Amino acid sequence: xxxxxxxxxxxxxxxxxxxxxxxxxxxxxxxxxxxxxxxxxxxxxxxxxxxxxxxxxxxxxxxxxxxxxxxxxxxxxxxxxxxxxxxxxxxxxxxxxxxxxxxxxxxxxxxxxxxxxxxxxxxxxxxxxxxxxxxxxxxxxxxxxxxxxxxxxxxxxxxxxxxxxxxxxxxxxxxxxxxxxxxxxxxxxxxxxxxxxxxxxxxxxxxxxxxxxxxxxxxxxxxxxxxxxxxxxx
Amino acid sequence: xxxxxxxxxxxxxxxxxxxxxxxxxxxxxxxxxxxxxxxxxxxxxxxxxxxxxxxxxxxxxxxxxxxxxxxxxxxxxxxxxxxxxxxxxxxxxxxxxxxxxxxxxxxxxxxxxxxxx
Numbered sequence: 001x002x003x004x005x006x007x008x009x010x011x012x013x014x015x016x017x018x019x020x021x022x023x024x025x026x027x028x029x030x031x032x033x034x035x036x037x038x039x040x041x042x043x044x045x046x047x048x049x050x051x052x053x054x055x056x057x058x059x060x061x062x063x064x065x066x067x068x069x070x071x072x073x074x075x076x077x078x079x080x081x082x083x084x085x086x087x088x089x090x091x092x093x094x095x096x097x098x099x100x101x102x103x104x105x106x107x108x109x110x111x112x113x114x115x116x117x118x119x120x121x122x123x124x125x126x127x128x129x130x131x132x133x134x135x136x137x138x139x140x141x142x143x144x145x146x147x148x149x150x151x152x153x154x155x156x157x158x159x160x161x162x163x164x165x166x167x168x169x170x171x172x173x174x175x176x177x178x179x180x181x182x183x184x185x186x187x188x189x190x191x192x193x194x195x196x197x198x199x200x201x202x203x204x205x206x207x208x209x210x211x212x213x214x215x216x217x218x219x220x221x222x223x224x225x226x227x228x229x230x231x232x233x234x
Numbered sequence: 235x236x237x238x239x240x241x242x243x244x245x246x247x248x249x250x251x252x253x254x255x256x257x258x259x260x261x262x263x264x265x266x267x268x269x270x271x272x273x274x275x276x277x278x279x280x281x282x283x284x285x286x287x288x289x290x291x292x293x294x295x296x297x298x299x300x301x302x303x304x305x306x307x308x309x310x311x312x313x314x315x316x317x318x319x320x321x322x323x324x325x326x327x328x329x330x331x332x333x334x335x336x337x338x339x340x341x342x343x344x345x346x347x348x349x350x351x
Contacts, residue, residue, distance in 0.1 A: 002322050003291045011328040035331035036301050043305060045298075111329060112294040119294035121330065130301065131330065133294045151298045203305045 007114045009089035015109055015123050017091040020080035024095050026225060027218040028107035031123035039129030039153030040210045041160035043203035046150045046174065050181040050195045051143040052188040058116045058136035061146050065134060065184060066118060072187070074179035079108075088113050092120075098219060099168060102226035106218040108132075125216035127159045127172065128152035146184050148177040151202070156213035158220065160206065174199070240264035242271035250280040251349045253342065257288035262295030265302075272303060275312070281349030282307055285342065287318030297330050304335055313337070317345040 017028045036043060052061055065072070066086040070079035076097035082090050092108045106127075108120040117135035122128065130152035139145045150173075154160035163169035178195045185193035214220070239259040246252050254271045275282060282303075307314045315337040319327065327333040339345035 002320070004293060005322055007293065008322075008326055009329060011325045033329070033331060035334070037304065037335045038331065045302070112297075114293065117293065117295070119297075131294055131298055133298065135295075149298070151301055202302060203309065205309075 007088060007112055009109060009111050015091055015107065017093055017107055020093055023080040023093045024103060024105040025093055026105040027125045027221055028093060028123050031125060033109060033121045034124045034126060034129035034155055036130030036151055036153055038210060040156045040207055040213055041154030042201050042206060043153045045200045045202050047147060047198045048177040048181055048195055049145050049147040050185045050193045052146050052185045052190050054143050056144050056188050058138060058144050061136040061144055062116050072180045072183040074176060077176060086110050086113055086118050101219060102223050104219045104222045124213065125218040125221065127155060129155045146181055148181060156217055157211050158214050158217050240267045242267045244271040244274040247346055249278050251283065251346060252279055253283045253285050255285040259291040260289060260296035260299065261293050262299060264296060265299055268299060268303065279312060281313040281315060283345045283349055284316040285318050286316055286323060289323060292323065300332060313349060315339060315345045315349055317342055
């Protein structure tokens with residue numbers, strides 16, 4: 001038994017999410033997790049951080065973030081989690097709105113959680129492949145800082161191209177974390193806190209052997225299944 | 235701030251192979267010691283063997299660090315291998331699919347043999 005034994009999810013071959021009220025549960029069931037080395041695009045390390053205050057502890061920030069994760073997301077992005085919130089091994093379902101496109105259904109697996117951090121990985125077909133870690137710590141000025149950090153590649157050529165389109169690319173991913181952190185800081189009374197961003201290209205190369213990942217692209221598949229969902233609802 | 239509780243040592247096996255011995259915790263704060271050990275590899279090194287037999291703790295920041303190390307090694311056309319992982323950490327490598335990119339072996343001799351293959 002190691003110190004981190006209870007913090008990690010057990011290995012899974014494929015994800016098996018249960019249905020959640022109001023959620024489009026597609027592109028997750030039966031899918032494998034997407035590791036950064038299995039993605040297509042350039043590998044980015046993106047770090048977004050915000051000071052949330054000096055009277056709240058990192059543990060309190062993470063406790064709130066875990067239990068109300070979806071509440072801090074920007075409008076139009078929905079995360080459906082079990083009532084118990086974020087815990088190792090739990091699967092979340094994401095319904096994301098993309099400009100001019102049907103709702104994209106995808107998801108996450110909580111791979112790691114402790115009292116000052118938690119991490120997700122996403123299934124194949126999700127826009128990005130690689131781990132995302134949310135954490136909190138006290139900085140050198142005594143302020144508690146909340147942070148979102150990803151080490152990800154675009155999963156396939158479609159997403160890589162989308163990320164290169166001015167405004168749209170940033171909106172798809174970076175603005176989600178900027179808004180999330182601003183909303184989290186606001187919850188703790190830091191109404192005008194500035195979200196800091198640091199984006200570093202760790203690997204400029206594209207992994208063309210993984211271009212075939214486009215077959216599982218969650219946006220394309222969600223678009224194709226949208227008419228069927230409309231007929232069923234009607 | 236998080237402080238590193240990692241110690242590393244790099245043992246050169248031959249001109250083309252080094253073993254990096256990782257001791258203690260592997261977290262995002264371990265970047266300095268781990269990359270310093272990797273920095274001793276040099277241009278002629280073709281295989282990096284990670285000895286995890288002294289690993290006490292790893293969080294998701296540690297996994298991120300290993301992904302970064304993997305990218306750096308791949309860029310140099312170096313093979314990355316590991317041994318000494320207990321069952322728990324083998325499962326974490328499986329969960330994060332790092333086991334598909336880093337060759338996992340039970341013993342140092344098996345890892346070095348695979349490095350030379």
